[in-house]
Amino acid sequence: MTKVQLDVLPHLDALLRFARTLTGDDGDADELVQEALARALAFRRSYDPGRPLLAWLLAILRNTFATGEARRRAEIRRNRALAALADRFEPAAQEDRVDLNKTTAAFDALPLEQAEALHLVGLLGFTYRDAAELLDVPIGTVMSRLNRGRAALRAHLEPGGRAAQHRLRIVGGRDGSS
Template sequence: MRDTRTTDDLFAQLGPLKRYAYSLTRDRGEAEDLVHDALVKAIERERQFRPGRNARSWLFSILHNTFVDRRRACAVRAGVEMPSDASVDVAQPASQHDTLRLQDVRRSFLALPEDQRAALHLVAIEGLSYEDAATALGIPVGTLVSRVSRARAQLRAIDADESDNVVRFRAKGGSPDASV
């Protein structure tokens, strides 16, 4: 019989798994399917989990490998395109500026190369250590550090380019209390 604590631990990671799946697929429905398939595999492979290992990175590893397997299968089927955009629900109303900024950041993040996006998501959003994220992705720690660094640099460059396009106005004369 399945250990209830293990199953509870598995489902406690549902939110982070969904976020990571969405960052990989860029499609809410496909992300849900990916998480489902990964959880089925995790339950089937529960006996392979080594005590003392980080369950979270183990689950992210299964999710990532499931995603890679799906991409390979999709590439075999010529002409099949995967959806590349989906809407995001916002929990609280935000100002127009904040909403536009969030859309810009999201668009920039999703435009990152897949390997950089996956690395940055696990480290910056999910809070995995570099070691755990590298394990989840099946890459050396140095490679992960490099990918995260390149992703952050690319996002900073995009942000700098956008701020260069901002037109700033400076009022001359008058008082700050004067009505316009």
């Protein structure tokens, strides 16, 4: 294997000027030249010594710039698409956030058995039978845990539970209050 020596120092000024023309910015031009020289070093075996080194380096510089520009334009398009999606959604009202935090805290305060049953049936949509099999308990135990868990959530969210019953939607069965 023969080592290919590339004497790029005499061409740095020309590379920097061309990079400045492409980027319009001195800092970006410096970065572009560095990246192009790193690529030239990595692909130095592909250099044909019969061809002028400057032409080969300028081609690499230009291709590096084009690749970066294509990436930058693609990123701008992605960011615009995400911004358009984000504009469609508004953050929840402060009251909704407070309610969600209270509900999360109430759920976290439940005994594990009740939280498991509520999660499986109420959130994941398991049937009572499937939840009972997964928890290795009778169906009646699942129903009892659900009932106690729902009652505890209502009691924790609003003493008396009356207003909470109207805000909380019962999912995955009946708890006797609907």
